[in-house]
Amino acid sequence: MATKIALFSDVHGNLAALNAFYASSKQLGATEYWFLGDLFGPGDGAQALWDKMQVINPTVKIRGNWDDFFLNCQANHDQIAKCEQKIAHRLTSYTKTRQAIAAWPLHLEKRVNGVYFGLSHNLPTHNYGDSLSVRADNQALAALFADNRQPCDVAIYAHIHHPTMRYVDLHACSNAKKLEKDYNYNQADERLVLNIGSVGMPFDRPACHRLENRAEFLLLTIKEDGTLTPDFKRVAYQ
Numbered sequence: 001m002a003t004k005i006a007l008f009s010d011v012h013g014n015l016a017a018l019n020a021f022y023a024s025s026k027q028l029g030a031t032e033y034w035f036l037g038d039l040f041g042p043g044d045g046a047q048a049l050w051d052k053m054q055v056i057n058p059t060v061k062i063r064g065n066w067d068d069f070f071l072n073c074q075a076n077h078d079q080i081a082k083c084e085q086k087i088a089h090r091l092t093s094y095t096k097t098r099q100a101i102a103a104w105p106l107h108l109e110k111r112v113n114g115v116y117f118g119l120s121h122n123l124p125t126h127n128y129g130d131s132l133s134v135r136a137d138n139q140a141l142a143a144l145f146a147d148n149r150q151p152c153d154v155a156i157y158a159h160i161h162h163p164t165m166r167y168v169d170l171h172a173c174s175n176a177k178k179l180e181k182d183y184n185y186n187q188a189d190e191r192l193v194l195n196i197g198s199v200g201m202p203f204d205r206p207a208c209h210r211l212e213n214r215a216e217f218l219l220l221t222i223k224e225d226g227t228l229t230p231d232f233k234r235v236a237y238q
């Protein structure tokens with residue numbers, strides 16, 4: 001049977017967007033959920049948002065940079081820390097929620113129907129920074145497959161709030177100096193890279209940044225033979 005996984009991230013405190021995403025993904029037949037980080041703030045979703053996450057019950061939960069802001073909010077005094085403190089005060093138990101989030105890893109690997117996925121908020125070792133922005137070149141994106149993640153077929157990340165599908169050629173990175181002028185399809189070591197956009201705060205244009213209410217997520221269908229269909233979704237909400 002084909003597996004349908006809904007991947008979502010960058011909720012950023014937006015409960016209306018999270019509800020819209022969840023209702024839509026259920027209707028589309030998602031049976032599993034992978035969350036790639038950034039749950040609370042700057043939106044004001046607090047306990048009801050956390051309760052909704054327990055209902056969604058993702059089998060993958062990755063820690064984003066805003067999740068770290070939430071974990072460290074009592075030790076810091078900048079604007080983001082103040083914003084996260086307000087949310088912390090509105091939770092039934094900050095301690096319990098904090099403990100749960102602190103256990104989320106920075107990256108995970110999953111195998112589904114023979115396809116090997118590397119999952120992270122940004123880079124597998126860094127959930128912050130701009131090295132994987134829309135400006136990222138082949139070399140920068142290849143870092144998603146660094147070290148022991150070399151065997152991954154697909155890297156999926158979040159953080160930049162721009163839904164993206166592209167390929168990187170790992171052969172080009174390891175042979176940069178003696179690379180042949182023309183693209184050599186036989187030598188290329190191509191891997192798929194997906195970015196899942198943002199549920200609560202999409203940045204991609206031409207839609208107006210923060211003016212249009214839409215929740216973005218990725219519905220990934222993986223057939224038994226490993227055939228993969230990434231379907232980028234946008235759901236409008238009030």
Ligand SMILES: [Mn+2]
Nearest residue numbers: 010038066159
């Ligand atoms: Mn984010």
